[in-house]
Amino acid sequence: MNAFRPEYRHRDYKAVLFDLDGVITPTALLHRKAWEELFTAYFSEHPGVSAYTSEDYYNLLDGRPRYEAVAAILASRGISLPRGSESDPAGTNSICALGNMKNDKFTQVLHRDGIDPYAGSLAYLQQVLGAGLNVAVVSSSRNARTVLKAAGLEEHFPLVIGGQEAAARGLAGKPAPDTFLAAAADLGWRPEECVVIEDATSGVVAARAGGFGVVGVAREDNAAALLEAGADFVVEDLSELVSEQAVKAWEEDPWSIARTGHRESSGAEDTVFSLGNGFLGSRAAQLGLGDQSGGTFINGLHEVWQIRHAESAFGLAETGQTMISAPDFRTLRVFINDEALEVGRTEMLRDDLRLDFLDGTLNAHTLWRTAEGHRIEVKSRSMISFTDRHMAVQDIHVRLLDAPAQVLIQSSVIGYRSTRTVASPEETDAGGPVDPRKSEEASANPLNPAGTFAEDARLGISYEVSGSGMSVAAMVEHQVAITGGAQADLSISRKAADERADEVISTRLGAGQGVRVSKFVVYHSSRRHPAQEMLLRSERVLKHLVPLGIDEHFRTQRRFLADYWERSDVQVDCDDPALQRKIRWNLFQLAQAAGRADGLGISAKGVSGNGYSGHYFWDTEIYVMPFLTYTNQQWARNTLRARVAMIPAATRRASIMNEAGLLFPWRTINGEEASAYYPAGTAQYHINADVVYSLNRYLSVMEDDEFLLAGGAEILVGTARMWASLGFWRGEPGDERFHIHGVTGPDEYTAVVNDNLYTNVMARFNLRRSAQLLTEMAQERPRDYALLADKYALEEEEILLWLKAAHCMHIPYSESVGIHPQDEHFLNREVWDLENTAADKRPLLLHYHPLVIYRFQVIKQADAVLALWLRSSDFTAEQKLADFNYYDPLTTGDSTLSATVQSILAAEVGYRDLALEYFEHALNVDLDNLHGNTADGVHVASTGGVWSALIYGFAGLRDDDDRLCFDPRLPEAWRSISFSLAWHGMRIAIRLDKTSITFTLDGAYSRPLWVRGEQVDLIPGESVVVELADQGPVREGRPSLDRVFEVQSEAGVDVPRKAW
Incomplete structure (x- = not known):
């Protein structure tokens, strides 16, 4: 835990466990006064015994459970008393009686004087809660709940493990780590994911023994003792941890994207928070939506049908193909005293969602208030494994915060329901076309039941696809545990039927208790083997993976992604805190689309949805493969294998x-x-x-x-x-x-x-x-x-x-116009006046017949400009500028493939601001649903284009002659950009700033590259710095449509302009 930082982010730690006395509230003063009154009087009745001093409190009493503290101070005076029973009335005839007397005195002082939390602790608590972290109080005090209520903090701490709770659960007190370990387990986090805040050495020792991060609070000039006991660092007051930097570190975490509060119902959110590994994918799993279906996809699982052409002709495609949904594993329904927790029916007090790029998990945190007025906390983590590509897992923890209740959890894998993308209301208006970018409709029910499985704790369902003949199976197994103290009886029923597999878990829990359900689902599909074989394969995999435990799978996922980010990350230093997060979201989508495709293609939407019917296009080769080739070579090889097949x-x-x-x-x-x-x-x-x-x-x-x-x-x-x-x-x-x-x-x-x-x-x-x-x-x-x-x-x-x-x-090439025509007749067509075309007429393909569009000089996406990038060495700098000036104003950008290419060329020819504008558009295509169809799935090609815009655009890489050549164009608002590239079995770390570009070669032998035409020889293990005079030419503004007409007019061509 030496890596602990005061401004730790949600991804670093998930929960903060507070000691109470001396950390949140100055109860130590009350306890000290109660102990002082008790033992001053008691020792005065024992002649020859040393009087009570303040040192007794710090050395013998502070931080210990009450009865242990009594025994310790009596032993220091050579006084021997029987332990007695905790039910002994307050008195002096036993250790427990004295302890109970102290408790009475404490209660009297608390009620007489009251108590306020430390101002710094209250500010820090608010900061932690605002960041979305879990909190708990872990105290030796048997009055913990009473103190929290007196301080007005009871509502903030749904989990309290005080002296009474520890005794009831048989937990050893501090300096044993048991109470901290129990709190972490109740919250559903591992010790290394939690931070303990302590002011007593016994508490620090306990936290360190449990493997927690530890912050010491030295209010009594005991910093050295706390550090020696194992604190990572020490503060005098928690206000030292309250800072704008810490708040920003949570709010602007560059390794995750979050939604707090109101859920979006458009479907775009389900795409943005989707999970996948290239083979298996699912749209965001969220509690409270009832049965969920149609949102789990397997790469290549498809149906076929006969295409009906209005007028057929030889050679037209005859068989349509559409990705269909696999059995959907996302359904987890929670019932409290038979009341379903459902959005729109049950009151929601909290509804947070976070996609973590380092953990590769989707984390949901909801807080509900039932019709009976009781609060229920539900946390879940979902993951689709990169290391075991057939497996998806869900981990849900349901906790009762206020009152006992009957808890029922229904976990399901739901078979086929139509995944046809329904036209929007706008599209179904009279005369409105259906968007061709959406999925084609498969038959009403392409999945035919092919057998079920129910053995031991495993349930399986399988299907055969009607037309394509493919087979698919899903098998599920659960692990269930009670948290928060005494065990409870569990009732579990399981059933596998043709349409679904269900496991129902029922238990009676007390206030503060919870139930954790870990769900493991394995999928197999094939174009050659029968469904029964897919069930058997799924069973074999489950038998191997489930015994490892869900926490081990989460750790394995994090290790996999740590390696991925070491090779793939692109770091930008600038003043925009959201930029890095958005870049990494795009790069994470590339891993989710390609990582374990393993010889299958990469569809236009990856496995995040079935837009474009789940088809593979040229997008892969031009927009995704550059990233894969330079960062993840085995993935690149596997992608090419798909073409070989x-x-x-x-x-x-x-x-x-x-x-x-x-x-x-x-x-x-x-x-x-x-x-x-x-x-x-x-x-x-x-x-x-x-x-x-x-x-x-x-x-x-x-x-x-x-x-x-x-x-x-x-x-x-x-x-x-x-x-x-x-x-x-x-x-x-x-x-x-x-x-x-x-x-x-x-x-x-x-x-x-x-x-x-x-x-x-x-x-x-x-x-x-x-x-x-x-x-x-x-x-x-x-x-x-x-x-x-x-x-x-x-x-x-x-x-x-x-x-x-x-x-x-x-x-x-047109000598008269001075540009490369996009085709033989392009310059002879009428120009579409995009600048004066109404916004509600975009994209053009949804509002105009193709023949209308084909008659004009108007461009959906970069065409000639794309050639200028890919075959850069085939064109002069002057030609690139002239071509870009002409084609950019004619380009609608109706395709998400366009912005990144325009950014790359704008950067090269000097339109620095425009390049950044196009880049930011691509960066936010899905995050802000800029094209209105994010609900259909991630625009995978655009995410690959984001990487290309960074590396080919701003870092200025050109490689079309099989050499690495750089001509940088760092944006004015950026201080630097850092990344690495694979090259001939080695890796080159590259950092570009305003005045230089630095290369560090990790390899066994020297390699040359070129910077602005000059050869640079790289030496293994050494950094080579190349000074830069500037960041290339700078041109203000952007190419205009007026210039298009000027060029045509100067060439003697009278081309009219037209807009609707």
Whole structure:
């Protein structure tokens, strides 16, 4: 506990255990007076016995249980009395009688003089309560509750373990740690999660023995003794711990996000506080909502159906795919004397929710007042394990604060209920379209019951999916314990049926008692194996994991995330206290979406919801893979494995589309194309180049040549062949150009065009890089290359043709306008006047027919600008500025994929403030529900884009030529940014500030990198500082639509503008 800090945060400690006398209240004065009156009189009746002194109080009485204190002071005088019984009347004939006499005297003094809490202690208590921490009083005094009531603090301490409570529970007093350990257990926290505040050495010794953090309060000039006894540090008054810094440390914790008070009902909160590990995910589990279903997801668990086209055509996608909900484990219902604790019916006094990025847990704390007027505290912790990817756990602690009651807890795993995303009222108004970003509807009940399990303490349910043939099973087991003293009888019933599995726990508890229920749930699913096998697998896993105990799983989760954050964190030093928290929320979502996908894809919403039907898109390769490649390489490799698994389906798709090689699906779950709207789906052939771009970065960073043999080389061959087949040649010999027509770039407001800039630039890269890597493979691994060439009938002439196509690729450029047109005809279209388009007409795709939008120069998301980033070395600085100035005012940002790319390019060309504005928009896309659809799930690609905006935008990284090159653009409001990158089996720690950038290489051999064109040689174990003259060019304001028309006019083009 040496790491204890006065301004500890909620994530560091969960509870504060206060001693009473001398810490909260000056009861020591009353006790001292009562002891003094008692023993002054008593010793005066024993001639030859030393008179009572103040030293007796500090050395023999303070901090001890009453009867032990009496025995100690009598022994110091050589007086021997029988112990007697605690029921002895007050008197002098036994130790207990004397102790009871002292108690009477204390009560008389308390009632006569009254008592006020220390002002500093009261302020500190308010600070602790405001931070959301639990509190308890742990005192040797048998009058603890009486004192708290006299001081007006009874309501603040629902848990009090005083002398009477300790005796009733058979707990040894201080300096034994038993009472502190019992308080921590009653609150539901481990000792290392609690802080003890003590003023007596016996209390400090007890707390230290129990493994608690300890703060000593030295009101009697006893600081040295408290430190020697084991206090982490000592204060003279708790007011020393009250500070604005401490309050901010709680309110602005950069490692968690919290909601206190009113719950949001929009569904966005369920997304923001969701949990996941890439394989298994759940939306926020909150008490008081009745049965919860439709909010637990397994990556890849889906249903299929026949797509009905109004007018069909050859090659259109035929089979739709939609992620469906797995059996939902989140339901925990609490009944007090048969009254259900439910939102809207039961009075709520407290309702807090906290997602902890270090613990990987969702923590809920609610306080209810029943219709009978009694307070019930309910705390829960939920977790989806990163180390055991099939497991989810919930830990709930229900405590009666005021009165005894019958407590019933119903814990359920609920089978399928439709997870169709219902259109909003606005969408169902006359003429209002259904939002295509939401999930498609599966059949009414795609999960068919396939068997149940009920054996020992375990319950299981299983299903088979009607159309896809997948199987899924969930199995649950509980551990139950009574807290707060005497044990109580438990009644437990269990039942597994086709639709649900329920365990019902019932007990009669006294005031101050509680019941803790630990719930372990394991999921398995398969595309090949039957449901019964999934049940058996789930049972095996539960048998292994449950005996470890839930607390061990929480500790394991924290260790996993400590390693994750060491590799993945990005630290920004600035005056905005919320910024770091928001950055880490975004980075935490990447772990939750990708961490244990283990060869499955990463869907647009991860496992936080089924928006976009749970499909995998190009988002993964362009927006998520940069982060994974530089921070979590095994996750990156597993993500690429998902594309390798799609090769057979991609080969079939290319054939259907009359192309050679392979064509990856635009959107899919099972590898088959599922895009029913081909202009904004299948026509986005750039998906092939996106995959190769991602593959190349991974190979460059990791030097994982083995992955080429595990499918990477097949991707290189297949994608290059597709481009060679799709494109065509025009021009005279010696001046031939390679064109690609009939495609859609990233901008879905401009569809099925010729020579889309992004597509052509990326296809050129794909062709060239495939040829280079395969040529290197032929030279360095000739046997492996020979097998590949034989399998695919690959000849050298074909590779040379790829190189020629790349060299001759047509890259649109308008000499008159001075920019790269987004496509062949883009500059000839009418300009959409976004600046004068009503806000209630956004996003455009929900208010205008696609044909209307396609006629205009208007952009949904960065397209040409994205090419400027990804293939930075293909463009000059002047070209990037001209292109950005033209396209930025035309970009609606209707897609969440846009802001981070615009931020990166704005930073590079000098629009420093605009870059930060776009970055902050991306940062808050889900946290503030900026696009109105956070309820459908986390925008995973945007969270990956946040990392890219930090590293590629503000740190200025460029790696498109397989080198690390930096040209920093630190925002004016930031003092520094720090992060680390993996590179060739080593790790580089990087810190950028206003005047320099520092690199520290953790590796075995030197590596070069470049800063603003100058080579910098890194030496293992040493920090290399590169001085910076500035943070790049600075341009005020932002590109305007007026400038677009000026450029067109200067080129002699009369382009009208139009707005609705």
